Amino acid sequence: MPEELLSRSFDLHSHDFDKAGEISTEIKGMLKELGIDSQVIRRVVVVCFEAEMNVVMYADEGTLTFVLTDEDINIEIADCGPGIADVDQALEEGWSTATDEMREMGFGFGMGLPNIRRNSDSFDLRSKVGVGTTVTSTIRLDGLG
Amino acid sequence: MAEYAHGFVIRESDCAGCMTCMRACPTQAIRVRDGKARAINELCIDCGACLTVCPSGAIRPTSRTLDDFADFAFKVAVPSPVLFGQFPQEVRPEHIVHGLLAVGFDAVWDFGVDLRLTTLAIADYLDRWDGPRPVIAITCPVVVRLLQVSYPKLLEQLIRMKPPREIAGREVKRHYARELGLPQDQIAAIYIAPCQAKTVSIDQPAEGGRSTLDGSIGIPGIYNSVLASATDAVKRGEIRIDASPVRSATMVSWSTPRPLADLPSHHRYMSVTGLPNVIRVFDDVERGRLKHIDFLECSACWAGCGNGNLTVDNVYLSQAKLQSLAVELPETDPQTEAEVARRYPDEDFALERIPEPRTTVATGDLRERVRRLKEAERLEGLLPGLDCGLCGTPSCKVLARDVASGHATREDCVFLSKHRIAELRRVYRCRM
């Protein structure tokens, strides 16, 4: 069982577009100081940034929990948003329920969740309509996923 | 942890604890405890910034004299090209050689050949290199140590070739062993150094192993006696050897801000001087910029090696003198080229080992690093962020990291301890 070394929790707020991305930047700085491999950092940052944008665009409130263990990095994004009706469909590239307003932000082209999955060594998406969505992503520190 | 040799000592009795050196240190390697400055061994890159700014003269380069080489049967000076710009204009290179022989060297090495060989080898190396660019020069020991401390990833781009002084040291021994029939260890190859960093790199090469040179003497260590005999030789018009060691304009260029004047022009070459500039350029290289540069020469000293901390003359004056000398000289010299052609095919330029990163930031396993990070972040939140330096570290951030790694206590901060000011009053004998 991997041992947990560091855990951070961040609150995410709906429609806070200006702030979206700050958490990823903070996590990037922290991982750099810890001397984590730069490829691993790059993947973690993409996952966090996409997850941040997802919550900001679709959900009401959410939490991003970052956990560093001696083997990997786990990112869990839980929101109390509308939920996803068809999870398989949501993971298809190009499928999106974004509004024009979201597309104007440069997001909502159906790439967010697939991007998170692409950068994860293991990935899980659970959702219940009317309750919320939880995305978990694990990235191994040795880059041998 | 490895012990790193350094080229200076801080004399505690002379140190006023003024913190000037601590603020000037580019790698934040100096702490002031109990009113005395101390350097953190593994962070110090021997740039000499502390030495230059110290107002009380407490920081001095460690230096050797010719007497330290008395056990050798034959002593050969390998003079940095910088030496030839340090004397009055009428004292020409051949007079300087005369002076070196007069003060006790048995021979003065024709270093121009090794410099030319190095340029050719660099050009070949660049033609063959298919790794990331730019390739970084190895000549300045401070730059190599900066890479080890702050840019470990760029060590891969460091040229895997010995610097010219090391090529010279090896050839000195071979040459005189053959000529005199002496064992190589009886022959001393002694570098006449323009900076204390080169002294350090000879005592302890960054890549490990042993230098081919037996040691070095800083220019000030021989200057007065060489000047006396050289001036005398100028007056009397008599010299012991009339062959000048400076026979081509390209050799002169080695003590200027753009040393590799003779690198073939299809190699895109950039030269940067001054440590703050070098740091900016390395930041850019780390971001993948400057990929279109083939060869990057960095010198920690502003305006290049001619401004090393063991030089005597003003850098601009010495360069002006060298340039007026270069005007009289041909671009290349047939005698040098002949020797280069003879040696080049068999010369082994390869650096046996690549310098390794110094274990500083990433010391300890991940668990330990995380513990320190958490502790440092927590502490930084308690500190005022003024970077006043009264704790004896250069900034609040550094104090937080020092406390986290057990090298300081939070009570060192005047804001967090009511006793700290009283303690400082006592140390600095301030009566209020």
Add this chain to the structure above:
Amino acid sequence: MRLEEIAAKLGCETLSAVDHDIDVDAVVASDGMSEILAFHRPHALMLTGLTNIQSVRTAVVADVCALIYVRGKRPDAKVLALAGEHGIPVLATPRGMFESCGILYEAGLEGVM
């Protein structure tokens, strides 16, 4: 190709301090930020018509070497300030995305996908 050559070909205006010593070998161009994040390669040049703060955040995460806004669009001061903070050079071209990409492709640059 050097960034300054690219700037000249596209008739770019410089919006922040630009270090022309940047060598570009690949381009990523999209208005979809996730596209850029999905297909980026470190140190590529980013072209986009999106001028909000997310364009710069994406540029940071995707580790691009420079950012060019197409169709004469300009970001506001806050966006430029964030780019400055992260040392990303920012330029703007009056040409549209299609034309810009065509010119750079013609000049021998490749895409990242």
